[in-house]
Amino acid sequence: xxxxxxxxxxxxxxxxxxxxxxxxxxxxxxxFVEVLMRKPRLxxxxxxxxxxxxxxxxxxxxAGESGCGKTTTxxxxxxxxxxTSGSTYYxxxxxxxxxxxxxxxxxxxxxxxxxxxxxxxxxxxxxxRRDIQMIWQDPYGSLNPRRTIFEILSEALEIHGVGxxxxxxxxxxxxxLEEVKLTPASEFMYRYPHMxxxxxxxxxxxxxxxxLKPSLIVADEPVSMLDVSIRAEILQLMMELKKIHGxxxxxxxxxxxxxxxxxxxIAIMYLGKIVELGDARRVIENPYHPYTKALVEAIPEPNxxxxxxxxxxxxxxxxxxxxxxxxxxxxxxxxxxxxxHPELEELCKKKEPPLIEIEPGRYVACWLYTxx
Amino acid sequence: xxxxLLEVKNLKTYFYTLRGIxxxxxxxxxxxxxxxxxxxAGESGCGKSTLxxxLIRLVPPPGKISGGTIIFEGxxxxxxxxxxxxxxxxxxxxxxxxxxxxxxxxxxxxxxxQIAEVFMIHKGYSKREGLEEAKKLLQLVGIEPRRVKSxxxxxxxxxxxxxxxxxxxxxxxxxxxxxxxxxxxxxxVQAQILNLMKRLKNELRTSIMxxxxxxxxxxxxxxxxxxxxxGKIVEYGPSDxxxxxxxxxxxxxxxxxxxxxRGEIRDLTxxxxxxxxxxxxxxxxxxxxxxxxxxxRCKKEEPxxxEVDRNHYVACWLYTx
Numbered sequence: 001x002x003x004x005x006x007x008x009x010x011x012x013x014x015x016x017x018x019x020x021x022x023x024x025x026x027x028x029x030x031x032f033v034e035v036l037m038r039k040p041r042l043x044x045x046x047x048x049x050x051x052x053x054x055x056x057x058x059x060x061x062x063a064g065e066s067g068c069g070k071t072t073t074x075x076x077x078x079x080x081x082x083x084t085s086g087s088t089y090y091x092x093x094x095x096x097x098x099x100x101x102x103x104x105x106x107x108x109x110x111x112x113x114x115x116x117x118x119x120x121x122x123x124x125x126x127x128x129r130r131d132i133q134m135i136w137q138d139p140y141g142s143l144n145p146r147r148t149i150f151e152i153l154s155e156a157l158e159i160h161g162v163g164x165x166x167x168x169x170x171x172x173x174x175x176x177l178e179e180v181k182l183t184p185a186s187e188f189m190y191r192y193p194h195m196x197x198x199x200x201x202x203x204x205x206x207x208x209x210x211x212l213k214p215s216l217i218v219a220d221e222p223v224s225m226l227d228v229s230i231r232a233e234i235l236q237l238m239m240e241l242k243k244i245h246g247x248x249x250x251x252x253x254x255x256x257x258x259x260x261x262x263x264x265x266i267a268i269m270y271l272g273k274i275v276e277l278g279d280a281r282r283v284i285e286n287p288y289h290p291y292t293k294a295l296v297e298a299i300p301e302p303n304x305x306x307x308x309x310x311x312x313x314x315x316x317x318x319x320x321x322x323x324x325x326x327x328x329x330x331x332x333x334x335x336x337x338x339x340x341h342p343e344l345e346e347l348c349k350k351k352e353p354p355l356i357e358i359e360p361g362r363y364v365a366c367w368l369y370t371x372x
Numbered sequence: 373x374x375x376x377l378l379e380v381k382n383l384k385t386y387f388y389t390l391r392g393i394x395x396x397x398x399x400x401x402x403x404x405x406x407x408x409x410x411x412x413a414g415e416s417g418c419g420k421s422t423l424x425x426x427l428i429r430l431v432p433p434p435g436k437i438s439g440g441t442i443i444f445e446g447x448x449x450x451x452x453x454x455x456x457x458x459x460x461x462x463x464x465x466x467x468x469x470x471x472x473x474x475x476x477x478x479x480x481x482x483x484x485x486q487i488a489e490v491f492m493i494h495k496g497y498s499k500r501e502g503l504e505e506a507k508k509l510l511q512l513v514g515i516e517p518r519r520v521k522s523x524x525x526x527x528x529x530x531x532x533x534x535x536x537x538x539x540x541x542x543x544x545x546x547x548x549x550x551x552x553x554x555x556x557x558x559x560x561v562q563a564q565i566l567n568l569m570k571r572l573k574n575e576l577r578t579s580i581m582x583x584x585x586x587x588x589x590x591x592x593x594x595x596x597x598x599x600x601x602x603g604k605i606v607e608y609g610p611s612d613x614x615x616x617x618x619x620x621x622x623x624x625x626x627x628x629x630x631x632x633x634r635g636e637i638r639d640l641t642x643x644x645x646x647x648x649x650x651x652x653x654x655x656x657x658x659x660x661x662x663x664x665x666x667x668x669r670c671k672k673e674e675p676x677x678x679e680v681d682r683n684h685y686v687a688c689w690l691y692t693x
Contacts, residue, residue, distance in 0.1 A: 065558040197646050198416070227415045227585050229629050232640035254558065257631040261640060285634065298563035300588040302630050304611035307409075307593055310570050313563045318528050 004370065005357035007277065009053035011089060013112050016216055016248045017054040017077065022047055022086035024072050028323065045322050046072040048272035049086070051355075054216075056091070059242070059249045061263035061280060063256055065295075067319060069272040070252045071137075074218040077250065078132055079117060079125060089114040093215035096131045130160055133209040137221040139201035143193040149177070150189040153208055160212060176207040180237060199230040203237070210241060220252045235262055257299055260284045268292045271322055271330045274355060278362035288364045290337040291315070329353050329367065337368055344368065375446060376403040377546055377579055378427075378466075383440035385419075385426045392651040396422040396435065398603035404596075406546060409573055409580040411594030411611065413587050413626065417647050419603040420583050421471065424549045427581075428466050429457055445546070463494060467540040469550040474532050477524040483510075483535045484520025490542040509538040513568060530561035537568065541578070548572075549581045554589060566592045588630055591615060599623045602648040602658035608677075609684030619686040621663050657689065665690060 009018045025043040047069040054060040062070040075081045077088055091114050097103050102124045106115045120128070136142035143152055153173045156162075163169040170189070177185035180203040193201055202222060209217055219238065223231040239262065242249060253259050259266050259280055266280040268289065276289040287293045294315035300306070314336045320326055326333050332348040347367045355365040381401050387394035396419040404410050412420045425431045427442060429449070442449045449461055470476045478486060487509055488502025497505070507517035513534040524532055533553065540548050550569065554562040570593060572578050582593050590597060590611075597614045599607040599622065607620040618624045628641045645662040648654055654661055660670040669689050677687045 065560065199646070228587070229415050229585075229626055229643045232629050232631075232642035233644070235640065236642070255631070256559075257633045260633065261631045261637055281637070295559060296633065298559040299633055300563070300566065300586075300592050301633060302588040302591045302615060302627060304591050304594075304615045306591055307570065307595065307611070310567050310574075312567060313560050315560055318530065 004354075007051065007355040007357065007363045009051050011053070011110050011114060014055050015053050015089075015112075015114070016056045016058070016091050017250075018087075018089040018114070019053070019073070019077065020051050020087045020089070022050045022073065022076055022088065023084040024069070024076050024081055025084040042323055045272050045325055047076065048322075048325065050267075050269070050272070050274055051086075052267050052274065052277065054248060054250060055264075057242075057246060057248055058265065059251055059263040061251045061253055061259040061266040062269060063253055063259050063266055063295075064269035065254060065319065067271075067322065068269040069322075070269050071220055073269070074134070074220055074250060074252050077117075077216075077218055078129075078134055079122075080134075083118060086118075088117040090117050090128075090132070090216070091115075092128060092131050095213070096128065096215075100127045102127065127160075130212040131214050132216045132218070133212065133214040135202075135205050135209045135217060135219040135222045138225055139198055139205055140193075140225070142205055143201055145193055148190050148192055149173075149196075149204055152193075152204065153177075153211055156208065156212055162212065172211065176211045177204075179210065179241065180204070180207045182207070198226050199234060202226060202234055206234075206238065206241070210245070213245070215246065216248045216250070218250045218252070221254065222251075223258070224253070224255065231258070238262075256284050256296060268295070271319065271325055273330060273365065274363075275331065275365045276363065277355065278359075282362065288358065288362070288369060289331075289366050290335050290368075291331050294336075329365075337366075341368060374405070376443075377406045377408075377445065378404040379441075379443040380427070381441045381443070383423070383426060383442060384438045385422050385431055385435060386438045387435040389434055389651075394435075394650045395603050395653065396650055397426060398650075398653075399440070400600075400603075400605050401440075402598055402605065402608060404547070404579055404581065406579055407573065407577040408596060409582060409594050411587075411590030411597045412581060412583045412600060413585065413590050413597065414600035415585055415643075415647050417650075418600045419650070420600050421551055423600070424468065424551050424581070424583055427549060428462050428468055429454075430462075430468075463490065463540075463545060464543045465545055466547045466549065467543070467545045469536055469540045469548065469553050471551040472556065474529055474556055476536060477532060479524050482521050482523055483527070483532075484522075487520075487535070487539050487542060490539060494543055505542070506538070509542060510535070512541065513538045514564075528561075529557055530564060533557060533561070533565055534568065537565075537572075541572065541576075544576070545578070547579045547581065549583070551583045552585075553582070554584075562589070569593055586630075587615075587626055599626070602653055603650055604658060604687065606659065606687050607685070609681065613681055613684045617681070617684075619680050619684070619691060620659075620688050621665050621690070622659050657687075 011018050024047040025045050028042045064070050076083050089109050107119050109116050150173055154169045157169050163172050174185040182188045182203050223234050263280040266283050267274045268276040270291050276292045287296050294313050298313040316334045328349040344367050353365045353367045355363045357363050358369045383400045385397035414420050484503050484506045487506035491497040491502040491505050506520050511517050515534050554565050584590050594611050597611045598605045601622050607623045625643045648658050656672045657670040657675050660666040675687045675689045677685050678691050680686050680691050
């Protein structure tokens with residue numbers, strides 16, 4: 001038998017980002033009684049040991065149900081939440097490195113110039129923020145209703161000292177708006193968010209992420225709040241901009257059908273861990289992990305035949321609380337494959353399965369495949 | 373065929389705002405038989421929720437039903453007095469699962485209390501009797517009966533949605549309107565809720581009117597489909613025909629914009645432009661500014677509704693001889 005290959009993120013010239021053993025725990029407040037009884041502090045284990053790498057120019061999807069930690073992982077990459085442990089290594093784009101006076105101070109972790117993001121004090125991180133931006137999920141909640149589009153977009157320019165006069169900034173904002181096809185830009189610039197449709201607002205969100213010329217964008221469910229009929233338009237725009245600017249996307253989504261269309265690789269998360277990772281089309285069309293299988297089955301399809309059949313998704317119960325994560329494989333209480341393989345019960349309940357390679361480039365964390 | 377359960381004819385629901393009249397539902401007609409399910413699809417702002425609110429006469433002011441008839445079980449409900457409608461039709465005849473059901477439950481009452489209230493008000497039950505009924509209903513929708521004592525915050529999103537469905541089923545109405553019943557739910561929970569609705573349809577013979585912007589959700593339940601655009605129904609017919617042979621360019625565009633799970637990856641298409649302003653809708657066919665097949669005629673004259681196949685109706689000049 002060949003050696004089992006446990007997943008390890010690759011750090012090479014093509015790697016934009018490496019996330020290694022990332023953990024984000026949110027402490028719960030102890031009640032008075034718990035303090036008196038000296039109960040140990042409890043934690044919400046939002047992200048519980050996640051590793052992956054993102055190649056330069058790739059669309060990497062993080063998928064899973066709500067509460068699986070995909071958004072927290074994205075935020076941790078941007079240092080918007082404090083990480084409990086683990087490391088993130090990032091390769092900044094060239095332009096940023098040259099103009100950054102602190103660059104020499106950063107700890108390099110590879111010969112290619114990867115930087116250890118966790119090791120950087122916040123002050124030194126600020127210039128790097130230009131290079132990693134985020135597109136938010138809710139185009140209604142993420143734009144300040146009391147500011148014009150110009151004010152919203154130029155705030156980033158002011159903070160990072162781009163453009164010295166107002167007219168210069170106006171030019172940059174106009175360009176950014178034209179890029180996301182909000183034309184004529186001079187008209188949109190002085191509108192308020194409530195005067196725009198959902199799709200137009202999300203374009204503003206994209207323009208805001210792009211205005212500082214980043215190279216990595218974390219897009220957190222950028223189309224989930226929009227009508228199905230205009231989602232494709234926004235996605236198409238994102239893909240065009242990716243080509244023009246050579247962007248890399250981390251695409252956070254719960255919609256696997258969508259992920260199949262736009263992403264190169266996908267990681268399926270469950271309760272703070274990656275359970276399956278690989279080429280997006282292969283993972284979705286031929287899933288291995290029982291959880292991925294259940295997710296794919298549950299997706300509705302525009303096929304009227306389906307109204308005649310009632311097929312329950314092959315998954316039991318509900319998502320457990322991330323405070324009391326089940327022992328062993330965290331999916332075991334809901335796993336239907338476990339019912340068919342009682343011989344694995346001991347293993348699944350006691351030992352956490354590692355993420356292992358079962359086909360070139362395909363990784364699964366499930367004891368079903370580890371024994372073979 | 374027997375009498376339809378619900379027959380809507382030329383319904384017009386307008387909002388009289390200071391900026392002008394918003395024609396949210398403009399001359400809509402359809403019918404629904406007992407045990408049948410209708411899917412109502414369209415983009416946000418096309419008037420589908422307003423249509424639903426019109427049916428239970430809960431259109432928020434300044435909106436009101438300005439014309440047309442709604443015949444339910446042989447009686448025109450638009451002519452009823454408010455009291456008569458409340459007593460005899462709303463919830464007893466037509467009930468509704470509201471959009472964003474996660475937030476429609478009152479956080480300071482237990483779900484048992486909230487379901488029992490329906491029985492106390494409509495049937496004059498005592499609280500104890502109401503709670504007994506609530507337990508049976510929760511069982512029906514797949515929640516343990518002991519949960520009557522739970523507050524909404526103690527339930528997961530899927531369970532809250534089930535509780536809201538239980539509330540809509542309380543008086544065993546022949547028609548339940550479900551307005552985007554699965555938005556904000558995860559796919560697994562969504563599949564469970566859709567299965568629950570299929571079961572209710574099969575076992576209780578409840579007619580369901582399912583409203584959604586997502587045609588793949590509607591396909592899971594609906595026997596019949598109405599596609600709404602700009603306050604009008606542009607295509608209407610049995611779901612097998614509408615899905616497999618869509619006629620209206622709008623329906624085609626909607627179907628092509630859905631990412632599929634299997635098969636070849638073609639470029640997704642979308643509908644350019646934005647939905648029409650319902651205060652000043654475009655003249656002629658309301659879809660013409662966004663339509664790839666728009667002709668001169670479409671800009672001037674409104675297309676009539678034609679039957680292109682058995683029971684399959686389309687309002688588009690492409691199909692008019």
